[in-house]
Amino acid sequence: MDEMNVSSAKYYKLEGASENEGIIATINGVEMQIPISTGNSEYVEIMRQVDAGTLSFEESVVFTP
């Protein structure tokens, strides 16, 4: 019953890093930085929507250190 409108989501990491730092997503109109953690509510909801096929990740962002 909980509503979370995720309008965009993309991974981000530092150049040269092997693992993503997190996800930059716009949720309910607000840009947020979401950790990759299965205990984080926003991360769980994003992955649920991705698995359900209602959300797709945009191209990842690679930041210059």
Place this chain on the structure above:
Amino acid sequence: MSRASRLSGFTTAISGDTDLNVGIVTAKQINIDQSFTFTNINVTGVATANNLNVTGVSTLSNVVVGGATTELVVTGDARVTGILTVGTSSLTLNGDSSTITGITTINNISIASSGTYSNRNVFDNGAMKIAQRRTSESGLSNNAKFIFDRWSYRRSGSWGSNSFTMSQETVGAPPEFLFYMRVQQSGTAAAVPSDTAVYVSQGVEKSNMSTLSDGTTGTKECVISWYARGSRPGTYSLCVVKRGDTSESYTTTYSLTTDWQRFTKVIPASLKQWGDTLTSSGKAMDVYFTVAGDGSSSGIGTDTLNSWTGVPVGLVANTQEESFASTSSATFDITGIQLELGNQATPFEHLPHAIELERCRRYCQHFTCGGSGTATGANQTQSAQGTVNYTPEMRDVPTITFGTITSGTNNTGNISAFVPRKTGHVCGAQASSSGRQFWAVGLSTASAEF
């Protein structure tokens, strides 16, 4: 007869206004109807006295004192070496085990039937004191929103232009409370759409539910209490949802009026754990107070009342809750929400503001941050880092919402969090070119809410 050292074998009564002083009296039955004083009494048969004044140590067995209205008056010390049972219920004082059982109320204060006496409220911010993010927001629609810490606005289903306002109010709070939550109809008032509902909700972490758990076998009986009133009197509902692989719900109703009332509902024990397979920081329970909803919905109006049921398909809404959405500026007020072990709702446990705030900060913290350094090229994000530490440690690695850069130089405006942890993170602003760089970001939020 004025003195005798030993009397025995009397077949007729000694009567008349005469003193009798004796050493040892042995009798199968003694009836005394005037003031009388014994220094040592050992009665093994039946003794009846209208006024019995015992000054020495005596042994009495099978004693019945008084009739329907007679009291027992003890002017000196009294000792009961066995168990004293008072009344026809179960109030007992047991000296051997040093226990008193059966007390539910002292001076009109309800006493917990089990559990702890401090920090017994499983809910955070039950008195609606803490509102770190904002104290009011209007136009609430489909998205979940935290106005108060730990308590969220939730709406399910497809609504039209109807919206709501949630605010922290002070005027007219019930006695002993400074604040209460108000949910008010604020958009275009209209009949509640099918299969929809608006709720006030809190999710509870599994680690805080251990007192309500019965080992690994299930849950214990607990009681929820709250103060509420509303401009649309009638039957409203609340629902407790047990999370985990074996989710269950317990829905019940109460009669809301325009005056503040304290409501209590006992939630029976069940065989399934709170949050069974979840980690300790997972959400083991949700409570939902329904503010408005479609009572005739096949999806949300048909849950079984007052019984644990399987995975909930929705929450119960009642007829009166339907009229809330169609009544312009209808209000629903609530505060003093408490969940505790046992079946006796104790007085609301008021915590100091600082303690309540600290509890809430496990789920939401504000911070500001800044950094300075020298970039050797454009777009660098590590040349002017800042560090944020969370105190206390947060429930989980939080979602971060940065504010805007309030001051700085040589920045693109983008700030990113790196190495995110429950205890803090590093953040850096992106340089727009090489050279000296500094930045400061305004009020930002780390949220580990459910």
